[in-house]
Amino acid sequence: MFLLDQDDGLYRLPSAKFNQMLRDPTSCRLTRFAGARVRMTDVAVELLDRQPIRVVWNTFGFLAFDDEGYFDAGTFDHHQRVRAELALAPLAAEPKGATIVVDATTRFVAQGGSWKPSRALQRHIDEAALGRVNCPRL
Numbered sequence: 001m002f003l004l005d006q007d008d009g010l011y012r013l014p015s016a017k018f019n020q021m022l023r024d025p026t027s028c029r030l031t032r033f034a035g036a037r038v039r040m041t042d043v044a045v046e047l048l049d050r051q052p053i054r055v056v057w058n059t060f061g062f063l064a065f066d067d068e069g070y071f072d073a074g075t076f077d078h079h080q081r082v083r084a085e086l087a088l089a090p091l092a093a094e095p096k097g098a099t100i101v102v103d104a105t106t107r108f109v110a111q112g113g114s115w116k117p118s119r120a121l122q123r124h125i126d127e128a129a130l131g132r133v134n135c136p137r138l
């Protein structure tokens with residue numbers, strides 16, 4: 001997982017630290033991101049003999065931090081639930097062409113919780129995930 005500052009600077013966020021932030025947001029303070037809504041990317045990398053060989057997939061979202069630099073887990077949880085609701089909505093459709101109505105608010109909330117990088121930034125993120133670019137570890 002990586003966080004990106006407003007200048008596209010990458011910061012590696014270990015999964016263990018992110019999980020700790022999810023469990024107890026007050027256990028980890030990131031003053032660098034105090035009061036900010038920060039872009040985040042989660043990257044899955046294929047390994048061969050414990051060495052990264054290729055990026056398998058990326059997801060892109062935002063993490064919010066309060067004015068003291070503590071992670072806003074509630075906002076993150078809300079976005080994750082909305083994204084899951086949208087993904088599962090087609091499965092709830094009734095047979096024989098019945099349509100399902102999804103509250104448009106859900107779509108707007110989900111859309112506001114994601115972003116898409118430029119090609120150049122995507123390459124930079126991939127290079128960092130593969131260990132070819134050094135970036136600070138949070």
